[in-house]
Amino acid sequence: MSEIINVGMADYRTARVPDILMTAGLGSCIGVCIHDPVQKVGGMAHVMLPTANGSAAGNPAKYADTAIELLLEAILGLGASRARLRSKIAGGAQMFAFPGKPPVLKIGDRNAEAVTAELKRLSIPLLVADVGGSFGRTIHFDVGTGELRVRTINHGEKVI
Amino acid sequence: MQITQIQLDALKEIGNIGSGHAATALSTLLQRRIDMSVPEVWAVPFAQAADIIGNMDEPQAVVYVRVEGDAPGKAVFFFPLVSAQVVVRVLLGGDGEFDLFGDELAQSALKEVGNILVSSFLIALTKFSGIPLQPSVPALAVDMAGAILDAILLEEGILDDIVLFIDTQLSGIPQIEGQFIFLPNEGSLQKLLGALGV
Secondary structure (H helix, E strand, O other): OOOEOOOOOOOOOEEEOEEEEEEEEEEEEEEEEEEOOOHHHHHHEEEOOOOOOOOOOOOHHHHHHHHHHHHHHHHOOOOHHHHHOEEEEOOOOOOOOOOOOOOOOHHHHHHHHHHHHHHHOOOEEEEEEOOOOOEEEEEEEEOOOOOOEEEEOOOEEEEE | OOOOOHHHHHHHHHHHHHHHHHHHHHHHHOOOOOEEEEEEEEEEHHHHHHHHHHHOOOEEEEEEEEEEEEEEEEEEEEEEHHHHHHHHHHHHHHOOOOOOOOOOOOHHHHHHHHHHHHHHHHHHHHHHHHHOEEEOOOOEEEHHHHHHHHHHHHHOOOOOOEEEEEEEEEEEEEOOEEEEEEEEOOOHHHHHHHHHOO
């Protein structure tokens, strides 16, 4: 039996096959999924904001530029090979459009950019990104197969 | 951010007066009795904010209004979809199901309800505190509650580790339930508390 491990806001968790990592209701946040397809271990981080801006305060798992490195260390700790790691990401939506006002900061887009840049910096190939749009996502990541199931309320469900 | 018990009680009173006016306005609009819970004031780590709104991927119709003025913040109304249907039906007539995701008329009816609720909340709050506050044009999202909450919390690209909510449950007969949340920005909290003399 596989277990479903829930990853909360600004949290990161790891798992071994056959367990599934899950996070519910991603809006402008990004679910970052990394796994080693041979060792069949992986992890997921629920990133909320692009950058900690060098501030030491607060939870490092909140920010793209600190959370992914923490996740990477944890996955390597499970015996994953650095060279085999692959990643997939989902989220980064813009949930509200205020009439007459341009979206000032588009935090979802900035999150997606920051996560992509950080994965590149850490040399972890990004296989697929399901980001943007104006709808929420609930994701399930199978660390054995690397399949990422993305469910939405009104925009279908897909496996990427 | 440290909050004393007296300040918590003052915030609860703010919630009580504001939400009472909002509930009366909703009641008048819908011609239904609307009951209001005693507001709760939460100062919680943001990860626990999820517990306040319940199931993160349950679809809800959410009206979001920015509060502008001398003590800015955010006002959010969460309607479960069943309640949102009832509200739209009462306002627009008919007994069919409305497409809350796409029907513009249904959506603007919900926004208008949010507008009236938040405006009455703010009028009460302004009278009580002497601090002028105005609502922005309301925005609506019909989607997973968690996705909407994170978008609202993170809108400015910053998030304090502790989030303060004033949270009121509204319930009515038949089948109208909702949750009203007011999130003062951090500087605003000091101003509101200062105006109340705590």
